[in-house]
Amino acid sequence: EAQVTQNPxxxxxxxxxxxxxTCSQNMNHEYMSWYRQDPGLGLRQIYYSMNVxxxxxxxxxxxxxxxxxxxxxxxxxxxSPSPNQTSLYFCASSRHQEGSGRGDGYTFGSGTRLxxx
Amino acid sequence: xxxxxxxxxxxxxxxxxxxxxxxxxxxxxxxxxxxWYKQPSxxxxxxxxxxxxxxxxxxxEGRYSLNFQKARKSANLVISASQLGxxxxxxxxxxxxxxTGRRALTFGSGTRLxxxP
Numbered sequence: 001e002a003q004v005t006q007n008p009x010x011x012x013x014x015x016x017x018x019x020x021x022t023c024s025q026n027m028n029h030e031y032m033s034w035y036r037q038d039p040g041l042g043l044r045q046i047y048y049s050m051n052v053x054x055x056x057x058x059x060x061x062x063x064x065x066x067x068x069x070x071x072x073x074x075x076x077x078x079x080s081p082s083p084n085q086t087s088l089y090f091c092a093s094s095r096h097q098e099g100s101g102r103g104d105g106y107t108f109g110s111g112t113r114l115x116x117x
Numbered sequence: 118x119x120x121x122x123x124x125x126x127x128x129x130x131x132x133x134x135x136x137x138x139x140x141x142x143x144x145x146x147x148x149x150x151x152x153w154y155k156q157p158s159x160x161x162x163x164x165x166x167x168x169x170x171x172x173x174x175x176x177x178e179g180r181y182s183l184n185f186q187k188a189r190k191s192a193n194l195v196i197s198a199s200q201l202g203x204x205x206x207x208x209x210x211x212x213x214x215x216x217t218g219r220r221a222l223t224f225g226s227g228t229r230l231x232x233x234p
C-alpha cells in the first residue's frame with residue numbers, strides 16, 4: 001500500500017530535549033515536506049526537499065532541522081524543543097512532476113502530535 | 118493578506134442534505150491549483166478534490182464537487198447527500214504556479230462540519 005509513515009504518532013517531551021520525528025514514503029517520490037498544524041492557522045510548511053540532499057526552508061523553519069540522505073526518508077529534528085513547538089506535524093510527499101495534472105499527488109502521513117512541556 | 122480564506126469556522130447540516138463550504142483565495146499567478154482536504158477526528162489529511170486554474174469545468178469526485186468561480190476567486194466545496202461520516206474539519210488549500218520548486222500548499226484555517234441525524 002502506497003503510504004507515508006510517520007513515527008511516533010504521539011510524543012510528550014520536555015523543553016530542550018532533542019527529538020526526531022521520522023517520515024518514510026514507499027512511493028519513490030522525489031518531493032517531501034513537513035507541515036505543522038495549529039488551531040485557527042491551518043497547516044504551514046516548515047521545510048521541504050526536492051530530492052536527496054536538496055532541502056530548503058518553508059514558511060516557519062525556525063527551531064527545526066531536516067535531512068534527506070535517502071529518497072524515502074525525511075526526518076524532522078528539533079534540536080532544543082520549546083513549548084511553542086507543541087503542535088500537530090504532518091509529513092507529505094509527491095511526485096516532482098504533476099503527471100496527469102490532478103492534484104492528488106500529495107500524500108500525507110497520519111500526523112505526529114507533539115507536546116513540549 | 119490571507120491567501121486562503123475560509124469564513125465559516127463551523128457548519129451544521131442535516132443528514133442527506135447538501136452543504137457548501139466556502140473558500141476564497143488570493144493570488145496574482147495565472148497558474149495555480151486548488152485543493153480540498155478532509156481531516157476527521159483521527160487527524161489524518163484525506164485528499165478530496167482538485168481544481169486547476171486552467172480547468173474549464175468544475176471538478177467532481179463522487180459526492181464532492183468544486184464550484185470554481187475564477188473571476189470571484191472562489192472555490193467552494195459542495196458535498197451532496199451528507200452522511201454522518203462527513204463530520205470532520207475541511208481545509209481549502211492552494212499551490213501557486215510560481216512556487217513550483219517549493220510546491221508548498223497554503224491552507225485556510227478550516228471549517229468544522231457536523232452532520233446531524
